[in-house]
Amino acid sequence: MRIMHISTRLIVGGSQENTVLSCMGQSDAGHEVSLVYGPIHGPEGSMLPEVEDHGGIDSIESPNMVRQIAPVRDLRCFHDLTRLIEKMKPDVVHTHSSKAGILGRHAAKKAGTRAIVHTIHGLPFHPYQSRLKNRIYRNLEARAAKRCDAIVCVADAMRDQALAQGVGTRDQYLTIRSGMDTGAFLDGRSDRNEWRSRFGFTDSDYVVGTVARLAELKGHDDMLDALAADLRSDDGLKLLWVGDGFHGERIRARIRSLGLQNSIVEAGRCDPRDIPAIMHSMDLLAHPSWREGLPRTVPQALLSGTPVVAHDVDGTREVVIEGRTGRLVPPGDHERLREVIIAARTNPMMERELAENGRRLCADMFSQEKMVEELLELYESLLD
Numbered sequence: 583m584r585i586m587h588i589s590t591r592l593i594v595g596g597s598q599e600n601t602v603l604s605c606m607g608q609s610d611a612g613h614e615v616s617l618v619y620g621p622i623h624g625p626e627g628s629m630l631p632e633v634e635d636h637g638g639i640d641s642i643e644s645p646n647m648v649r650q651i652a653p654v655r656d657l658r659c660f661h662d663l664t665r666l667i668e669k670m671k672p673d674v675v676h677t678h679s680s681k682a683g684i685l686g687r688h689a690a691k692k693a694g695t696r697a698i699v700h701t702i703h704g705l706p707f708h709p710y711q712s713r714l715k716n717r718i719y720r721n722l723e724a725r726a727a728k729r730c731d732a733i734v735c736v737a738d739a740m741r742d743q744a745l746a747q748g749v750g751t752r753d754q755y756l757t758i759r760s761g762m763d764t765g766a767f768l769d770g771r772s773d774r775n776e777w778r779s780r781f782g783f784t785d786s787d788y789v790v791g792t793v794a795r796l797a798e799l800k801g802h803d804d805m806l807d808a809l810a811a812d813l814r815s816d817d818g819l820k821l822l823w824v825g826d827g828f829h830g831e832r833i834r835a836r837i838r839s840l841g842l843q844n845s846i847v848e849a850g851r852c853d854p855r856d857i858p859a860i861m862h863s864m865d866l867l868a869h870p871s872w873r874e875g876l877p878r879t880v881p882q883a884l885l886s887g888t889p890v891v892a893h894d895v896d897g898t899r900e901v902v903i904e905g906r907t908g909r910l911v912p913p914g915d916h917e918r919l920r921e922v923i924i925a926a927r928t929n930p931m932m933e934r935e936l937a938e939n940g941r942r943l944c945a946d947m948f949s950q951e952k953m954v955e956e957l958l959e960l961y962e963s964l965l966d
Contacts, residue, residue, distance in 0.1 A: 583961060584614045586672035588663065588686040590649055590679040592619040594627035594851060595795060596878040597703035600736070600760045600953075601678045602629050607761075607954030609638035616640040616670060618663070620647030620682070625826040626795055627851045642666070649681055651718075656685060663689035673697060674961045677730075680706035680719065684726045691729040697964035698730040699957075702740040703760070704875035704896075707747065710799060723749045731964050734957070736760045737876035737897025756960060760878055761953025764945055766858040767885035777863035781847045787820045788927045791864035791888075793857065793879040794871060796827035801870030801893065806836060808870075808919040813845040819927075821846040824860060861886035866926050866933065872913050874898055881948045884908070884940030889933035891922045901947075907940035 585608055589601045601617070609615045617639050622628045633641050644666070646659035667675060667690055676699040677686035683700045690698045707719040727733060727750035734756055735741045741755045775785070783789055790809075794800040805821060812819055823846060837846055852860060861867070867883035869892040876897030883890050884907060892898050894910035902908035909922045926933045946952065 583608075583674060583958075583965070584616075584670070584672040585674045585676065585961065586616045586618060586667065586670060588618045588644075588675065588677045588682045590620050590647055590682040591626075592617075592622050592629045592633070593624070594629060594854065596760065597678055597701075597875070598629045599762070599854065599878060600701070600703065602633055603761055603763075603950050604676075604954060604957055605633065605639045606636050607950060608958065609636070611954065611958065613958075614640075616642060616672070618642045618644050618647075618666065618682075618686075620644055620649070620659075624828060625830060625851070626828075627826070632854070647682060647685070656681075660685045660689055664692050667693035667695060673965060674699060676701065676957075676961075678703060680723070684722050687726045687729040697732075697961055699732045699734060699960065699964070700726070700730050701734040701736070701758075702744060702875065703736055704873065705740060705743055708873045710872060720747050720749070723747075727751075727754065730754070732756060732960055734758050734960070735875070737900050739897045739900065740875050743896070758953055758956045758960075759947050760876060761950030762878060762882065762948050764885055764949050766855075767861060767882050768941070768945060769858070773859055774862045777859050781822060781849065781863070783820055783822075783847075783863075787818050788866075789820050789822050789864050790866045790868050790923060791822040791824065791860070791883075792868050792870075793824040793860070793882075794869065794877075795825045796823075796830040796833050798829060799872040800827075800829075801868075801872065802829075802833050803836070804870040804893075804914070804916060804919060805868060806840060806842070808916040809923065810840050810842065812920065812924070813842050814840075819845070822849060822860075822864060823847070824849045824852055824857070826851045857882065858886060861888050864888050865930070866891065866923065868919075868923060869893070869898070870911065870913070870919060871895065871898075876900060880908075881940075881944040884937055884944050885948070887934065887937050887941055889926055889930075889937040890940065891919070891926065901940065901944065903943075906936065907943055908936050
């Protein structure tokens, strides 16, 4: 098969990792794979080196593909994609993220592509944006859904929320979990102490990690609101933040204003290949994001045997099952977030038991081989 994936930004992020692993797996299976993406810039890094190192994937930058709403560039991008698809004649066009999904599906339909697939990694409309923007995105997604044959979701919650807003029909939807190299996380790492030492932690420190871009609604401010007083009074409580982003300077200024520079270690952007070892170096993963598809960092922590506390939102609750595989907190309840983190520290045996349950749940569910196999089966069924 000739398969073309289209993604808005090839930054270091969950949806991009999903897309890149899909491309790699499909290329390894003998298919002709191309990956189209918009310009990459800013502090959030790039997945392009991984694509180029792997080989066998035709990577193509589309210069007018931008994340923000930009009518003139969006129209140019639509025409660019249409011409590219007409030239390359893929059997399948598979779009990812909102902008690439909207423009790519319309372009693929116009070009007469045999099978058009879109993955919802996270919905572009949500309660925390203006009503006008929310309505625009809902209408655009509903129209784009009519231009594709199948809509893949990384979580059942994405399907249910999209259908509730009139996006697509139930028969279009299929949940395929976001695959990853589960073996890298399941492997018991012997270098935990080495990584803790790199970050300046001692054996007695209790390290609460967060792996997320420094971006709006990712929950870094919630961690400060919940734990600032404890961090100031307890030298043994530490935060480890992995990731960078456009909100970095604002968040760093707030850390300084709270006097917490010595309590929070910012690792910045890390090589994705180091994430398994970093997960093993934590005592607890905190993921207080306000909106998600299904955050990859949560199953990654559980596969590593690292306990998890997270906001009770979207697909997160499909993996973090309260009292069984982890702890869930209502978004914005800072006192409850603090209570759960402090309780996890005082009862580590119980938290490790929950993490072990999560490890068993995630081991098969998030296999990248399973994801690639299910995607190829979907493509073949659409082409029959």
